[in-house]
Amino acid sequence: MAPTAAAPTPPWARPPEGLALARAQARNEDLTLLQSLLPAQVLAAQAWIDDRTDWPGQCEAERIRMARATPARRAEHAAGRWCARQALHALADRLDPPAPDGSPVAPPGPSAGSADTPHRSRPPSAVRDDEGAAWARQWRSVTDLPAAADRQPLWPAGCRGSIAHDAGLALAVVADARGCAALGVDVERRDRLLDPDRLSALILTPSERLAHDALAEPAARALRLLQTWCAKEAVFKAWHPATGRWLEPRDIELCQWPQTSAGTFIARLPATASGQPLAGRLAWNARRCVALVHRAARTGA
Known part of the structure; x- marks a missing residue:
């Protein structure tokens, strides 16, 4: 009997090759950038904006708010909010881990659980954190993350968060507000089309201008300018929600830079x-x- 020929592997199941492999490797490297910066208290989620058009969990209120935006802006917004929901769910699981069977934790009070709504009980040795458990239940149920008048996301009680995106990548970071005083994130593409003269006049302080102009290579100056913009955006996103104060780019002065x-x-x-x-x-x-x-919250004050 002649051997039966193996069925061909469908394209979607084949490992990437050539340009597809290079793109997959580049994406993986980009995703590790944020992970390399995260302290233990902060959780993050990331997504590629062009990978889908319908983001799970997107609510009708969000669709209505973004109905008049351009398709690109709607995609960025939806991806960023999806990342925010994923990060909130991960933070909820950290504060109040689900049971192996997926049943929720027993809420405080004598009426916790019933025959129809089972709840797992806390181990006797576990430290009760009823406030954290209550927040965790709220975070798991978040479907909408509206924006304030200044376009900053309105995060649910008990957490701090920040969203950022460029033309292809969206990301969000969150932390328990009891241990976090300020949190901000930003991402920028290095091939972003910029007007260096206009941008430097907009964001550089006099001392930053001296340090920028002292760089000999045009590529080094372009990178420093983009890094300055990215860092100041993250500073603003952290400081403005925490304090309610507005900062212009030149109100922020970067006085120390990473050497690697x-x-x-x-x-x-x-x-x-x-x-x-x-x-x-x-x-x-x-x-x-x-x-x-x-910025970690001060304790013992």
Whole structure:
């Protein structure tokens, strides 16, 4: 009997080759940028904007708000909100882990659970965190994340968060507000079309201008300018929601830069905004630059 020929592997099941493999490797490298910056208290979610058109969990209110936006803007917004929901769910699971069977934790009070709505009980040795458990239930049920008048997302009670996107990648970061005083993130593509003269006049302080102009290579100056914009965006996204104060780019002065492709920057803020510098972290590769600002909440005050 002649051997039966194996069925051909469908295209979607084949490992990527050539340009597809290079694209997959580049995407993986880009996704690791944010992960390299995250402190233990912060959780993140990321998504490629062009991978889908219908994002699971998108509510009707969000569709209505974005109905008049361009298709590209609607895609960025939907991807960013999807990332926010995923990050909130992960944070909820950290504060209040689901049972192996998926049943929710027993809420506080004598009436927790019934024959129709079973709840798992906490282990006797577990430290009760009823406030965290209540927040976790709210975060798991979030379907809409509207924006304030200044376009900053309105996060649910008990958490801090930030969303960013460029032309292809969306990301969101969240943290328990009890341990986080400020949180901001930004991502920028290195091939983004910029007017260097206009941008430098908009964002650079006099001392930043001196440091920028001292760089000999045009490519180094272009990278420094993009890093400055990315870092200042992350600083603004962290500081404005936490304080309610507005900051212009030149109100923020970067006085320390990372010396490698991932490291710390220090942002000095005006006296009216903060008495202390704000630290952040930058990471970049050949395609993207990501900045994250996280300030832990002071304890024992």
